[in-house]
Amino acid sequence: MNQQQRLNILLEMVSERGNVSIGDVSEQLSVSTATARRDLNTLAEQRLVTRTHGGAAALGSGYELPLQYKIARQADAKLAIARAVERLIPSGATVGMNGGTTVTEVARALGRSDRMTSVGGEPGVTIVTNALNIAFESSVRENVKIVVTGGVPRRQSYELIGPLVGRSLQDFSLDVAVLGVDGLTAEFGATTLHEGEADASRQISRLARRVVVAADQTKIGRSTFARICALDDVDVLVTDGVLPARIAAQFDKAGVEVVVAPLR
Template identity: 35%
Template sequence: MNSVERHQYILKQLQEKGSINVLELGKELDVSSVTIRKDLKVLEERQMLFRTHGGATLNNPYTSDRSVIEKEKMQSEEKALIAETAAKLVEADDSIIIASGTTVLAMARHIHPIGNLTVVTSALNVAIELNRHANVEILQLGGMMRSTSASVAGPYAEKILDDFFCSKLFLGVDGIDPDFGLTTTNGLEAHLNRKMIEVSQKTIILVDSTKFGKRGFGRICGLDEIDEVITDQGIPAHMLKELESRGVKVTIV
């Protein structure tokens, strides 16, 4: 095949499958992976596809900031299962950090504290949800409020965290990419999330499967810096393999 024929074949496969793999295309077309990657680069420049780790897709892998009201309606069933599973990890007399996002908010609704629970959070809606429990002590971080997420970010919030250390961090993200790691759509929030990881013994990521292969503006950390991922059955096989190869526990609900 010449380059034009390869491009037509690649686009046809994308239309049929939604995503394609460089190695598989190389075998099918009997050309090197380098040739396929060059083809994908040309097609991306023509705005006909989006390149991803090891392949390409028709769907834009880059995330944009959306309001918490809009996000709550997306993958709601998967988020509820993830949240319920995560809530069971909260132990008696625990001290935890809950970041911002619709999945961790759903988790807060499933928490039934045993003994005295201490919660540090950047999210106002999480604090309000947990405030109904008499045996939950809440430390609300301060700073600039983000209207889209009802959470705070910035140096004031980070400074408060210098005085604490918690057993677990429950963190929602906007994207997980094998190369770029964990991301969110806001740079200040990403920086605060990094600080939360530093002051937590264990980092647990709550994420529905649509976030895999996505990239947000602000990078939080690499895959090696997290301990567990709780997700749904739609997780791509290559991402499951990648996470487990790096020693990350993956819980599929």
């Protein structure tokens, strides 16, 4: 295991537990205490954790992993969800997208899709997004037309946020909005960790005839700080496993169609 892989795992440990000790790290990663200490110091220098006596702690209760450290989390599930979402989107559609790793995989799936071919000079799919990484990757695809909202970039997620997002969207109409979320419950609906990202995602969802939430099982039944929309504003949930009976009944009552993506 190289250092970058160790750092990914360490950040996930801190995110889930709130704090870790050097002994925890040494045992979990099967490395020496000296290596564990160096890795924690590296993360502290990057301002991703706070060093404590004998370990490290998350930066706060709303701790959020930077996007580049989320890539490997639930990777198989995210790829499966992306394939399933791609199949729900008709050729020629205009698709709104927020940021995050799962939605990034959806954008990649659309860019590679044989169904999304340009015809008569018209794009195979138009993506309207506030995510700079999605815009950058998709801009090289000849079959994809990219429209980027205004806004101020948030370094943690590469998403544009602020009032310029809504202003730049006000004259658009979307066939589908594909949203990544940090939580989805019957009580609080679709939520995320940052209020600016929640507002931008809400602006995108309001323009769409159909709202699709792409979320793996770790997000279901969990609520986070800022609401994007109520559950009954969601038309389809694409996830990687069968929902528990109680949650499935709540989602059915709210009129949410649940699509389970097959894992390869």
